[in-house]
Amino acid sequence: MINELREFLKSQHPGVEYTSGLIDLVSYSTDASTNQNRPLMAVWPTSTGQISGILAFCNERGIPVTARGAGTGLTGMAVPIEGGIVLDLCRMNRIKKLSIADRLAVVEPGVVFGDLAKALAPHGFCFPPDPSSGIVATLGGNVATNAGGLKGAKYGTTKDYVLGLEVVLANGQVMRTGGKTLKTSSGYNLTQLFVGSEGTLGVISEITLKINPLPTVFSTAMASFDNVEDAGRAITGIMQSGILPAVLEIMDRATIKAVSQYSELELPQCAAMILVETDGFTKGETEYQLDKVLGLFKANQASSIRKAGSQQERMALWKARKAAYGGLANLNNTLLVEDLAVPMSKVAPMLKFVEELSLRYGLTIATAGHAGDGNLHPTICFDGANQAEAERAHQAAAELFDKIIEFEGTLTGEHGIGLDKAPLLHTEHDAEAMAAMGGLKNYFDPNHILNPGKMALTKP
């Protein structure tokens, strides 16, 4: 089958490069999760026409095709779990159009988030979602997973900025969705069907993104709390206070400890820290908002508050938050990074629950997250080589999933379903919604060649 594909590429798409070298295939067997499986071949298409030809070929023969970008996904969505070929889209990395007048950017899927940010900044514009992996993650991956980030509470996530897509369907047909206008009510919203579909409905070959003015003024502060519930109540209070912070990040005791251990930062020993940033065009506006926030910090028993008086002090406050994932990665040899989101009033109870869970199972669970939209990342730390501990970790995770559903939350705020959450999808969505997702998959990809095995979508 792979020989046949090689012959097809040589004769029909002589420009396209590919590999079946073992060392390459090992690289393409995983992403930033712990899942892995080796594909038969990896291909580097450079045009929509090549993707189209490859998909048509694979569709006729039932060869699985897993599209991927930089592979920073945390739930296994880019892992070719049923083998077949990997389409690495990183070489389709042209910014095709930057139109500040039209307030949009047209990009190929392999453009790195950070590269678009760099291209837009001199014009005073940005693509607001700010995923933590932004310096390496590709925009195709951002769209396919509906990536979130640090600024969701005020600026939303990737889906809020995708105006249109070019998508190669499983049979090789090329479809355009949406368009170039900031507003439309024309036909079904096919664009949003592909955003967050994790490569299971089609391969995104071009993206039209709405861009926003860059905020120019910021006010930043950090507060410590001796009680994680107080921190949670402060967060809920801020989000109902009538202002909208651009950033509202939380780190709990275990995260703070990890950051302190693995960096030279001196952080207070406390139950939780919150980093907040307000933005706008004038200092009066950002300070007005920050004052409200500081009032709520005090009203919820913050034990200390540090406000940045300069850009340098602002960067110092950010440093702790930015060190969080690095710190966590050093905590133990195996981590389960969760990605729940709960309704805002459940942030405090969820933080409390995670704390109890950690005590009950005798496991470090470090929580950091984008608290302003209720998106928390409890990270369960354990020694993967210790079977009993691994079992305990997975039991704790199972309890956490039950609590998420009990709180009317979602299993994933921004990381996606992939392989890791596929068995749980039905706990969040009812039987009718699960059936509808299956129906959509069967319609767009009847042979189930596109990223098979993901998102609980099984062949009928």
Next chain:
Amino acid sequence: MINELREFLKSQHPGVEYTSGLIDLVSYSTDASTNQNRPLMAVWPTSTGQISGILAFCNERGIPVTARGAGTGLTGMAVPIEGGIVLDLCRMNRIKKLSIADRLAVVEPGVVFGDLAKALAPHGFCFPPDPSSGIVATLGGNVATNAGGLKGAKYGTTKDYVLGLEVVLANGQVMRTGGKTLKTSSGYNLTQLFVGSEGTLGVISEITLKINPLPTVFSTAMASFDNVEDAGRAITGIMQSGILPAVLEIMDRATIKAVSQYSELELPQCAAMILVETDGFTKGETEYQLDKVLGLFKANQASSIRKAGSQQERMALWKARKAAYGGLANLNNTLLVEDLAVPMSKVAPMLKFVEELSLRYGLTIATAGHAGDGNLHPTICFDGANQAEAERAHQAAAELFDKIIEFEGTLTGEHGIGLDKAPLLHTEHDAEAMAAMGGLKNYFDPNHILNPGKMALTKP
């Protein structure tokens, strides 16, 4: 068939009211468009269970079902063009939950936009889209048409605020989409498939909306221009200047004339007027933004600028804009209200084109619109009783549609496709997208009972 339905309702849903009285059916034969067709019966369900029972019954027998709210739609989407029954959802008008802490509202589809606004205002919150028909239009209709309004440029449209839905499918099954969290990447975005689907995929029985803090401070100004292209260039300039006005409305010469004739307002005789409003939490912020706008007005040859110095003056400036549709309605006995949106750089050329079109066809074409997102409403005025003039009007409209597509615009920014734009849908979307929309319709409504005849979705 209708007798059978009546028996079914009496025995299975004795609480539900319905009518087949002629006077009622005449009312239910149209909406705010010129389309009409009489249904066989109108039903007023008050619960999801009743909708479910009715749909299951109709689905088995192939009876068309057209759901509607207040009937303010302008493209015939609530007209039961294939007869059958009308489901009037206006009695399902409970606000089921207002949770400021969770930043959401859960409503039945018959809740009027303005009633939700009134309920939210005392808490300092709002559902930002602000459709012009908001004091009568229902939220179910807003969602089914992805309603826009005056604040799209800064705050987006209905789709940006729908977190979740309860939908009754054609076969009577009840499905929940999305949820109650501000962020999620869990599974396909079924919610957005139903937003804007104009009642052709299911009947929306409950809506969960994200709510936003109400802005508290405003700066408002109005400018006149002697040249419509200058006004267009000012608009494009503002939207790329780095600030985001909350309101940016345009009225052209014909609209200004209509307002002057049918109100006691004294407006300047000019080619175009722009109303702008910036919002925020502090006066410094709104003035900073307005200053940028005023600079761009001047740079683009505004002939006069009036800035509101008080709330009273602000209301005076708004009065002209609010009188626009009333004025237009008085212009002639027949109107074609168009609803195009173009990329922002095409606003000036489009205004120029409409002016030329008006001269060439010898017809008044009055343009008003939400210029900040490129959404213009050219209204072609003619005497419907004069056949030659009516033909000219439709020819002018056809030229306009061609120009919209040439400019990479959309046929409808916020009014929807309905009946009026159904024959044109394929000019905006490619064959693959049209096929996909048809495929989705066939999957969710295989018997084509839901609002048949709309959106170019024909039975296979």
